[in-house]
Each structure stands twice: as structure tokens, then as C-alpha cells.
Amino acid sequence: MAKTKPRSRKTALAARPKPGARRTSARPPLAGVRVIDLTRVLAGPFCAMSLGDMGAEVIKIEDPRGGDDVRTFPPLVDGWSSYFLGLNRNKKSVALDLKHPDGKAIFFRLLEGADVVLENLRVGTVAKLGIDYAHARGRQPRIVYCSVSGFGQDGPYRDRAALDLVVQAESGMISITGEPGGSGVRAGVSIADITAGMYAAFGIVGTSEQQRRGIEILKKERLRIQGLVGRAVVLKYTPKLRFVRDDSVERGNRVLQILEELERTLPSS
Secondary structure (H helix, E strand, C coil): CCCCCCCCHHHHHHHCCCCCCCCCCCCCCCCCCEEEECCCCCHHHHHHHHHHHCCCEEEEEECCCCCCHHHHCCCEECCEEHHHHHHCCCEEEEECCCCCHHHHHHHHHHHHCCCEEEECCCCCHHHHHCCCHHHHHHHCCCCEEEEECCCCCCCCCCCCCCCHHHHHHHHCCHHHCCCCCCCCCCCCCCHHHHHHHHHHHHHHHHHHHHHHCCCCCCHHHCCCECCCCCCCCCCCCECCECCCCCCCCCCCCCHHHHHHHHHHHCCCC
16 A cells, blocks of 8 residues: 655645635535435425435335325326425435335334434324334434424324314414405415424434534433424414414404514513
């Protein structure tokens, strides 16, 4: 093997960046991070795609009996769903039957080299499959495990389905969208799903940074992104002003009036 000639002290000092100089790198911020993506439809795939856009290696695992539901969503271009392609760029694809022992064994082999597991399956599904946080942490103690759900992992509504429309209605968002005096209107964009995915990505990156700093993540503090519902993230109520579903009054999209009402409730400086 050829020996590398040692650099002189003068050369080494010259190679150091000057104080205050900007450092640039060709590596994206999440290069070297491996994400196992068990998600489907929108909220979870949007989160995983965002991590992939930042350089993470994302391995999307799908059921071989059909895969992600949105693979068949129109419009189709040359047999491919543009909806699916738009949410699953920068990902590798693996078909695994996680109900079969061989499929589960492959999952745990992938897990050994992973940093993040992301899932948005119906609450309780990963536990039944034996790939929940407890089992994953047993194989990979420093894993960051993120569950995206509409009503949380526990509580009275945990087993309810939570489509974007349901979340917009339960949060009260529909009651403040549309014309005053008219019927409530759902936002055209699936804002609840997209926002849930975005906050999940924020939480994963934040927790990963804690791991990098050597801060132990306690089980009770592990990452759980519970989506947006009721008085959750997007429409969290402020003192004396709540956005709630009220069938007697259709407020409509009265942004200026809402801001004026909020201003009156805030204490003067």
C-alpha cells in the first residue's frame, strides 16, 4: 500500500477554514440515516419522503398482496399513479409479508442497521405483528420509533379511523372554512395529513439529534406523533377563543373578524 506523505504544519494550517468562514458540504443533512417506512396513503409517506429529500436512506416496506393503497389512485401515467409517485420519491422498495416468519426475520435484519422506524398502520397492528416499539428496541436499543395516528395510541378514540376529512371536521376547521352563513367546507388540500407528516418529520429529526448528543430517550418520552384531531396541533385553541364545531352558527372564512376578536381577548401591553 502506498504511503501518504505527511502534510507540513504550514500546509495543514492553510487547509483549516478561517474563523467565521462558511463551511460547505456535498452531503445532505440526513446522509447515513436509514429509515424503515411501514406507512401508506399520505401522512406517513409524506413524512418519509421529506426525510428522503434530506438525504436519508428510506426503505419502504409494502405488503406483496397489493402494496400501498394509493398505487391505484388516478391519474395514472403509463400505469403508474402520479399520486403514489409524488409521495414516494427517494425511496427503496421492498415487498414483505410481515405475517410470515421469513418476512418478519428480514424486517429485523433490516432493523439492525436502521435508525428510524415509521408506521401509520391501524393502532395495535404492529403489536399484533410483533414489530412494535418494544420488540424493535429489543433488537436495536437506539431506534427512533414514530407512530403517526389520528387519535393517538391510547384513549377512548384510539380504534377509530381518522381520514383527513374526519380530522378537519373534529378539529373544527370545516366550521371556519367557506362563506359566512353557508355550509362548512372541507379544505381542498389534505392539510391535516400533510401537517401530521410534517410534524412527524420534525419530531424524528429532533429525537435523532438527542440520540446523537448521547441523551437517552426514556420509554415514556419516546416519539409518538398522534396526528391532528380535536384541539390538537393546527387548530389548538387560544384563551377565550376556541374554534369548535357549532351547528347553530356557520362562521365561514372570517379571518379578519377572528383576528379582531382574538386581539380584544389578549391583555394589553
